[in-house]
Amino acid sequence: MTPKPKRITDIGPPNYEKFLPPVVKRNYGQWKYHEILSPGVLVHVAESGEKLYTVRAASPRLLSVHTIRLFADLADKYCGGYLRFTSRNNVEFLLTDEKQIEPLKGDLAAAGYPVGGTGRTISNIVHTQGWVHCHSSATDASGLVKSMMDGLFPYFAEEKLPAKLRIAVACCLNMCGAVHCSDIAVLGVHRRPPKVRHDILPNVCEVPTLIASCPTGAIRPATVNGKQSVEVIEEQCMYCGNCYTVCPAMPLNDPDNDGISIWVGGKVSNARSTPKFTKLAIPFLPNNPPRWPEVVEAVEKIVTTYAEHAKPFERLGEWIERVGWPRFFQLTGFEFTRYHIDDFKHAGLTFARSAHLKF
Amino acid sequence: MAEQNGKSKTKLLDELEKGPWPSFVREIKKTSDVSPTCDDLLGQLELSYEERKGHWKHGGIVGVMGYGGGVIGRYSDVPEQFPKVAHFHTMRVNQPSGWFYTSDALRTLCGIWERHGSGLTNMHGSTGDIVFLGTKTDELEPTFAELTKAGFDLGGSGSCVRTPSACVGPARCEHACYDTLKLCNDLTHAYQDELHRPPFPYKFKFKCAGCPNDCVAAVARADLSIIGIWKDEIQQDDAAVAEYAAKGLDIQKNVCEQCPSKCMNWDGKKLTIENKDCVRCMHCINAMPKALRPGKERGAAILIGSKAPIVQGALLSSVLIPFVPEAELMETLKELVSRIWEFWDEYGKNRERVGELIQRVGMANFLDAIGLDPAPEMVTAPRDNPYIFFREEAAK
Ligand code: SF4
Ligand code: SF4
Ligand code: SF4
Numbered sequence A: 001m002t003p004k005p006k007r008i009t010d011i012g013p014p015n016y017e018k019f020l021p022p023v024v025k026r027n028y029g030q031w032k033y034h035e036i037l038s039p040g041v042l043v044h045v046a047e048s049g050e051k052l053y054t055v056r057a058a059s060p061r062l063l064s065v066h067t068i069r070l071f072a073d074l075a076d077k078y079c080g081g082y083l084r085f086t087s088r089n090n091v092e093f094l095l096t097d098e099k100q101i102e103p104l105k106g107d108l109a110a111a112g113y114p115v116g117g118t119g120r121t122i123s124n125i126v127h128t129q130g131w132v133h134c135h136s137s138a139t140d141a142s143g144l145v146k147s148m149m150d151g152l153f154p155y156f157a158e159e160k161l162p163a164k165l166r167i168a169v170a171c172c173l174n175m176c177g178a179v180h181c182s183d184i185a186v187l188g189v190h191r192r193p194p195k196v197r198h199d200i201l202p203n204v205c206e207v208p209t210l211i212a213s214c215p216t217g218a219i220r221p222a223t224v225n226g227k228q229s230v231e232v233i234e235e236q237c238m239y240c241g242n243c244y245t246v247c248p249a250m251p252l253n254d255p256d257n258d259g260i261s262i263w264v265g266g267k268v269s270n271a272r273s274t275p276k277f278t279k280l281a282i283p284f285l286p287n288n289p290p291r292w293p294e295v296v297e298a299v300e301k302i303v304t305t306y307a308e309h310a311k312p313f314e315r316l317g318e319w320i321e322r323v324g325w326p327r328f329f330q331l332t333g334f335e336f337t338r339y340h341i342d343d344f345k346h347a348g349l350t351f352a353r354s355a356h357l358k359f
Numbered sequence B: 001m002a003e004q005n006g007k008s009k010t011k012l013l014d015e016l017e018k019g020p021w022p023s024f025v026r027e028i029k030k031t032s033d034v035s036p037t038c039d040d041l042l043g044q045l046e047l048s049y050e051e052r053k054g055h056w057k058h059g060g061i062v063g064v065m066g067y068g069g070g071v072i073g074r075y076s077d078v079p080e081q082f083p084k085v086a087h088f089h090t091m092r093v094n095q096p097s098g099w100f101y102t103s104d105a106l107r108t109l110c111g112i113w114e115r116h117g118s119g120l121t122n123m124h125g126s127t128g129d130i131v132f133l134g135t136k137t138d139e140l141e142p143t144f145a146e147l148t149k150a151g152f153d154l155g156g157s158g159s160c161v162r163t164p165s166a167c168v169g170p171a172r173c174e175h176a177c178y179d180t181l182k183l184c185n186d187l188t189h190a191y192q193d194e195l196h197r198p199p200f201p202y203k204f205k206f207k208c209a210g211c212p213n214d215c216v217a218a219v220a221r222a223d224l225s226i227i228g229i230w231k232d233e234i235q236q237d238d239a240a241v242a243e244y245a246a247k248g249l250d251i252q253k254n255v256c257e258q259c260p261s262k263c264m265n266w267d268g269k270k271l272t273i274e275n276k277d278c279v280r281c282m283h284c285i286n287a288m289p290k291a292l293r294p295g296k297e298r299g300a301a302i303l304i305g306s307k308a309p310i311v312q313g314a315l316l317s318s319v320l321i322p323f324v325p326e327a328e329l330m331e332t333l334k335e336l337v338s339r340i341w342e343f344w345d346e347y348g349k350n351r352e353r354v355g356e357l358i359q360r361v362g363m364a365n366f367l368d369a370i371g372l373d374p375a376p377e378m379v380t381a382p383r384d385n386p387y388i389f390f391r392e393e394a395a396k
């Protein structure tokens, strides 16, 4: 018998150093400044005088191995075989020859991966799995992103905004991705508790595990038709889907009650004002695939209103704080409802506790 | 399957192939030569678009031998209709720091995933991992064997150290106040056991941002946020400031007036910064990167506790240590992390993130437990309520 090869584990990721282009290695930590040459194209200048050109291209994040190979081929053709991805899932090509920028842009455009997303633009939308791959999704993330970015494309390809604008999509309250701190957050919401499938529950789930899975203690044991099952205390349920994760007899999906909420004014950067959470703009819009016209229209409304009224460098949330929330609702035409008033922990902190009023 | 009798079976999804933004539908369609699972994925997705609801379920722990994370089990709830995606598990592959690759490394990854999975990926997942989207249980071990042979390993999932991530840092950014790529890589390697074998009440994330611009959302998405900062004065090049002014930047209006600490003065010729009042927000440096740069005494601020809303509401990280010199970062973090984990392990409830634990027991008790002295940098203001629980030894 031939001995089995030793199983390799716990080696961790490969060391990044072997993936750094030579120009980066030579100037590591020695960058002096950068400029945006055109939307999607940056030049970083090192103390040594060497220049590194970055060409940033759009990506749907969900990539075929064929597309990754295409990127790899382009990296070979233009950048000595080096490339990287950004925290917002764009792909970046790292060049040393300025003359190669235009041909590379041409190849990318021809392949359908346009260049943009730097400076005062809308960069790629950070998003989650949605109906493509997650069990608790109240909507599809990829389809929403595609629909919104098609509409907002001019804001990706050109610097038309007062400052950068970051959009994120999450398909349920678990919020994989920084949607709670983006300029605009598009969030899938469930609005009804899971419907317990008493018929299959005893066969497919362990009741104690199921009860323990609920973060708010909304699930309690119940006997239904003489069989062990559970019931959900509806007022306590926050539609998180944890129970469905451990027990397929607790489906949460509900086409008419699931939908989308829109949040605005968050940021993570410390520039000027401190990082902030997004705040509710629209509590509910219907799921309307494949193009979600209501969502696209609302987001475009926010973007154009902001573009028209904010000062240079002002992020969306900074602009709203300067002009006030009443003005935001007035300018966008969005309705202010009872759902906009916080009733979770520390809700009072968002009450207007002064007589500072604007009319 | 995409077509039958000349008619497309994905009418709704076909709509999403149009328009200028790259289409995920096209990505899935063009991968069907790699694996027939792509056809059933499209079919099930079309069904979701028709019915306006998802068709995945969780359930059944899957993974590779000896690891408690890195694989997310995913099953179709309509397997009779779409048998090829009856099992469609995700593998998280730990990305290299800063998401840098060579074309060869990418081709290696593509080859592995073409042989063992759907050929579909996310570059990258929300936490930073390379995501291999969709395979069957019996392909997990062979994929893992090929990955490790090629020098890659799985990332985290479940109640473990999640895959740390870092901004591009000194590799390409003039603002980087410490080596984010190295720190991220060192942390990932230091905590391999905690990353692969979930030991905690819930997940624990590290994110390394090189400066307060925080391009990796460390302040919003990491239990421990390591944000680069400098201690001394902003480096200033007066000639370059004048150049920006000459080129039309309104320094008074767009730089000085937007400075949150109002510590800048521009008299039309000379820019003066009252550095002791600067909160290091980065605004002026972002506006004039050629003229202004972070100081020379560099390191990082360590903040703790951010998270998304589940369970008790979203939190941003808050200051734990205002400044650690770059040279002492790894040492300090290791010591700090071991004390935090010890306390969390003992007192944390199931599915309670560190930030929520701090909310529950109080920051002061948490500081006592991990042996840190309170400092005014940790709060925006001292308490405004009079319910102080004095300790026995303080009262006589
Ligand atoms: S946000 Fe919710 S539904 Fe979307 S991928 Fe994350 S857990 Fe799944
Ligand atoms: S959806 Fe969440 S809150 Fe509601 S019952 Fe299930 S686990 Fe509990
Ligand atoms: S966080 Fe700062 S150092 Fe890192 S990439 Fe962004 S601007 Fe550069």
Ligand code: SF4
Residues within 6 Å of the ligand: A272, B258, B259, B260, B261, B262, B263, B264, B273, B277, B278, B279, B280, B281, B282, B283, B284, B285
């Ligand atoms: S970094 Fe921010 S606070 Fe400091 S001087 Fe510049 S604008 Fe003002």
